Amino acid sequence: MPELPEVETTRRGIEPYLKNRRITAIEVREPRLRWPVPEAVQQACGQKVKSVERRAKYLLIRLRSGSLMLHLGMSGSLRVVPSGLEPGLHDHIDLGIDNGKSIRFNDPRRFGSFLWVEGGGENHPLLKNLGPEPLSGEFTGDYLWLCSRRRKLAVKSFIMNGHVVVGVGNIYASEALFRAGIHPLRAAGRISKHRYDWLASSICDVLEEAIRQGGTTLKDFSSSDGQPGYFGQQLAVYGREGLSCIQCDSPIRQKRIGQRASYYCVTCQH
DNA sequence: CCCTGAACCTGACCGC
C-alpha cells in the first residue's frame, strides 16, 4: 500500500501524538509479521519518545535506549485511536501512549514489520546499505547516471531498487518515468546523463507533490486520522491502461516489468 | 557483483 509519500503522511500524522510522550504499553496480538515481532519491543515501555523519523519506508520511533522500527509493507497502516478501543480484524499491535491514545498497527497481509533496534538504527542491516533519500541533496542525475553504468536492467526496476535510491515504489516509478519521457524498459546503463537529470527531478517533483496531497489512496490507504490521500487524481499513467495519454491522446499501455505492473505511453516515452 | 523469479500473506474482483 504505502510508498514514500504515504509513509511520510503517516509519520506526520502520528508525530504530534508521540513526540515527548511516554510509551505506556505495547500489546502484540499477532506477532507473525514479515519477521516475528521480538520480545525486545517491550523495552520501549516507560520510555519517552525523542522523535519520529523516516528512513526510506521505515518509520523510526526514537527512544533513549533504542528505537522502534516499523515498516508498513504492502497493506499496513497506523491509526491514532482512543486507548482501550476494541480491536478489529488485523489490528495486530497497539502502542499505548500516556495521553489516552494508542497507535494501532493494522496489516491484513502481514508483510509489514515491527522491530526493536539498538540506538538510532543507523547500522541495522536493513538500513545500512540503502541508497540516498530521493528528497535529499545527495540524489541527483549525476548520481543516477554514475550508478547505472554498465547495468542492463530496465530503468524502472533500477529506480525501484532501494540500494540505488529509496522510496520510489511502483506507482511513482511509472509516474516519474512518464514525466521524464523515458520508456520504462530502457536499459538503465543506456540513458544519458542529461536524461537522468530530468528523471531525478521528476522523481523529486512527483514525490513532493504526492506528500503535499497526503499520498495516494488507491484501495484503502488512509492517513493516521482516517483521511484518504488525494494524489490519485493527478496520476497520469498509473492504473490508466487503455485510457488516452494526457499529453498526446494515444492509449496508455500496461506491461509487467520485474513482476510489477508498469504503465506508460509509447508515444511520449522513449 | 548483477539480475531474475519465488516467496511471504490476505482479500477483492472477474469469469464461468
Place this chain on the structure above:
DNA sequence: TGCGGTCAGGTTCAGG
C-alpha cells in the same frame, strides 16, 4: 452463490 484464477502500493532471498 461458489470456485478458481489473478492481482494488489514491498522487500528479501536463493540461484544462475
